[in-house]
Amino acid sequence: MSGSARETIEYDVVIAGAGPAGLSAAVRLKQLDSSLDVVVLEKGSEVGAHILSGAVLDPSGLEALIPDWKEKGAPLNVPVTSDKFYMLGEAGQIRVPGFPMPPLMNNHGNYIVSMANVCRWMAEQAEELGVEVFPGMACSELVYDENGGVKGVVAGEFGKEADGTPGPAYEPGMELHGKYVFLSEGVRGSLAKEVIAKYDLSKGKEPQKFGIGMKEIWEIDPDKHNEGEVTHTMGWPLGGNAGGGSFIYHLENNQVYVGFVVHLNYKNPHLFPYMEFQRFKHHPMVAELLEGGKRVAYGARAISEGGYQSMPKMVAPGVALLGCSVGMVNVPRIKGNHNAMLSGKAAAEAAFDAIKVERSGDELTAYEDDVRGGAIGKDLKKVRNVKPMWSKWGMLPSLALGGLDMWTNTLGFSLFGTMKHGKTDAAATEEASKHKVIDYPKPDGKLSFDRLTNVSFAMTNHEESQPSHLQLGDDKLPISVNLPKYGEPAQRYCPAGVYEVVEEDGSDPRFVINFQNCVHCKTCDIKDPSQNINWVTPQGGDGPNYPNM
Missing domain, CATH: 3.50.50.60 (FAD/NAD(P)-binding domain)
Structure with a gap:
């Protein structure tokens, strides 16, 4: 037309x-x-x-x-009352004290909100x-x-x-x-x-860098709710497999935001960000908070992480x-x-x-x-080196050196100059043969959920007769290149179960795109190692319908 x-x-x-x-x-x-x-x-x-x-x-x-x-009634109703930061191991946690953190990390004066x-x-x-x-x-x-x-x-x-x-x-x-x-x-x-x-x-x-952020809203036991509390964690379950961490924010009405971020420059194509999030909720500290509660919403969105040098x-x-x-x-x-x-x-x-x-x-x-x-x-x-430090040296060295760099930057200088990010997140993906398959526990339906069940809580919908808004540059490439070389990671990096490799007896594998499930996170456009997926907008009004994310 x-x-x-x-x-x-x-x-x-x-x-x-x-x-x-x-x-x-x-x-x-x-x-x-x-x-x-x-x-x-x-x-x-x-x-x-x-x-x-x-x-x-x-x-x-x-x-x-x-x-x-x-005076105009902006919905900033929950001032932050406490800040907690933990390093998680599989069975326990260590609270990191706030005093070494630069002042910019303090959440005093900020608000927990639904954007x-x-x-x-x-x-x-x-x-x-x-x-x-x-x-x-x-x-x-x-x-x-x-x-x-x-x-x-x-x-x-x-x-x-x-x-x-x-x-x-x-x-x-x-x-x-x-x-x-x-x-x-x-x-x-x-x-x-x-x-x-x-x-x-x-x-x-520098190339733009990204993370995938996944989030659930939970209604929890009022006795466990602490309005205004902000908690962040690092460490388990990601360990050395990927950068990232979690957030738990206590808003009003006995609700908490439970979220998990995975940096998309991970190497192992077997990594399954959504399942890392679900496993995280079984950590004793988190499970104790959520047990007896009810998940009421789910969604996901990519996050730009390149910062100053990538703009x-x-x-x-x-x-x-x-x-x-x-x-x-x-x-x-x-x-x-x-x-x-x-x-x-x-x-x-x-x-x-x-x-x-x-x-x-x-x-x-x-x-x-x-x-x-x-x-x-x-x-x-001030914070331009934190992300490249993590990518280059891992979590613990980047915590120490990043903290030092943020302190010196408040004084107007950096010992490290401006560090480079290097590869795109797509190019960071390595061949599947170089990495072990990760065994993820099956969701229990109480704390953890399969993707399609959770996607129903994003209330996403796309009119099915329209063209797919997830366009492949080469229809054959997912099976001819991505499957043998990378185990076709689209099956795992998508937090909404859009992409499937269907293998049936007597026929070749097929790459299936269930675009109706899409929550518009854009991860596929970013992380596909062959850069073969182009996300374009579907017709207006389609996609998720988030209530108060």
């Missing part, structure tokens, strides 16, 4: 993605000039439906954007200011001008058949044009990926990358939402200044300068 058949609507700024970055940009634009036409397009069925984050929120970003957020609910509240603030917010509108394509700059997006295309041709109920969608387009799609966004490749925005940068150039003609489209997570703090909000604010201010003097479609270099030279750059520069 050619773009000429689509209706075109003109805006001052078009924003793809109603996460903390995109909504902050929308709010700030309207604060600066109420007459600006601003639209936010969200692929989830509602704002917040696709938002999954830990989350302990540093309120500094919200404070800068909406100083009277408390989905924070985004719902932010969308209300944006709409009150006159921003148009359209959920269920996936941005499936970029629109370029005659000079090769970005001038808009295609959104709201529905009704394609499985082969990609228009079906009987086909709707071509609309072209939404803006003087500037902001991409705030979150980690590994499909349009941001296209822009980064087209304009070579990662040239001279690509953030602007190209007509377009700016915001938040996790750039990668602004402070890895040791496990926080990025405050930086996402600050990036949205900075992008809005740069666009406002440009539009005010009747500029449009150029590069918003003031935005990039603000991010790299301002609060975000300072936040990330």
Whole structure:
């Protein structure tokens, strides 16, 4: 379907993605000039439906954007009351004292939140200011001008058949044009990926690094609940197989967030991140907390972990990358939402200044300068070596040296300079023959669950007649290369059971993609060792429906 058949609507700024970055940009634009036409397009069925984050929120970003957020009823209801950090062994744990930690690691003044609910509240603030917010509108394509700059997006295309041709109920969608387009799609966004490749925005940068974060919400025995308590762990069960760790956050209503992060630069393709998470819950300390409780939600999302040295150039003609489209997570703090909000604010201010003097479609270099030279750059520069240290030297040396480096960085210098990340996470995967198969206990259905049962708690849904949004560059490669060489790790790294190798008597193995299960985590796009899987957006409204992740 050619773009000429689509209706075109003109805006001052078009924003793809109603996460903390995109909504902050929308709010700030309207604060600066109420007459600006601003639209936010969200692929989830509602704002917040696709938002999954830990989350302990540093309120500094919200404070800068909406100083009277408390009076306006922002859902920051649970201040952190205690911080605990443990090293786990299989049968026990050692509490790590807080005093050696640099001050930036302290959670005093932060809040345990549902970022989905924070985004719902932010969308209300944006709409009150006159921003148009359209959920269920996936941005499936970029629109370029005659000079090769970005001038808009295609959104709201529905009704394609499985082969990609228009079906009987086909709707071509609309072209939404803006003087500037902001991409705030979150980690590994499909349009941001296209822009980064087209304009070579990662040239001279370290490769972006990622983790897979999996999270469950549990209702637990009130006698075990301690509202405001924050616990992090490292060590068992991952050991030396992969970097990562867990979080347990006690929010209100006797609920806890239980989450597990696995860094995606692991070597052993037999590793099964989801099953590592399930095994973790059987540790005596965790099992004691959860026993008698009830899991009420599940989800998963990739996390950008490359930090300061991996941030690509953030602007190209007509377009700016915001938040996790750039990668602004402070890895040791496990926080990025405050930086996402600050990036949205900075992008809005740069666009406002440009539009005010009747500029449009150029590069918003003031935005990039603000991010790299301002609060975000300072936040990330201090911790830039923690992730590469862990990758290079392992957990314990990186704890000691990373702590030292963070301390010296607070004084303005580093003994290590700026370390490199090296390989991409896909390239870090080694051949299956070099590694032992890992034996995972079967889930017991009480503390631990099989993937498909848990995925039902993500309430994900995709209309089955549409084309698969998980595209293979080469249909044969999963069986011809990935299976013999790597044991086809897609069967294991996907936290939603999307990928299967089906082996039936008398026939060759088949690679099956159950795209209906997808929770939009993007792990496959990142970790596939052959880089053969391309995640593109399905039709709007499809995917998970997270209640208060």
